[in-house]
Amino acid sequence: MNRISGGENIKVNKSLKNPTDLMNYTVPYMVAFIGVDLGDWPKVAGFLCFMLFMFILTYKSKQLFMNPILAVLGYSLYDVDYEVNNCTRSARILSKEDLVPEDRYRLLMLASLPIVTKKIN
Structure with a gap:
């Protein structure tokens, strides 16, 4: 840069x-998807819905560009x-x-x- x-x-x-409080709130919910089996379509669909919802939240809160890579x-x-x-x-x-x-x-x-x-x- x-x-x-x-x-x-x-x-x-x-x-x-x-502060990036939004990340603090999402981590507990992400833990539920750690063991997602890609062969289990209902769980994969739930994970994709969750990720879509998180995208909408981060976009609306204008924190879309504050991602973990930039923080690191x-x-x-x-x-x-x-x-x-x-x-x-x-x-x-x-x-x-x-x-x-x-x-x-x-x-x-x-x-x-x-x-x-x-x-x-």
Whole structure:
């Protein structure tokens, strides 16, 4: 991500790390599907219905892009108020950096998701 060029310089006004509580609620339900036999179609259908329901929940809660792989790589989700080109905006931003108010960062839109690529000194 640090090698990607482009994006906009932003100044963070307010930053709040967004917890991934949704993942905490789904883990107990996932345990029920650990021993799913792929030959048992009713259980497979139940698992697929559950996964569809979880997709809808994560999509509606705008936490779709906070997945375990990104968490392992050190990315976090933030609710941020920031300034860009003398305009104040609010967004949910994915970042590997801790977003500190009054600091400046490079913001890149990747597949319509705002991602902070690096801190600007």
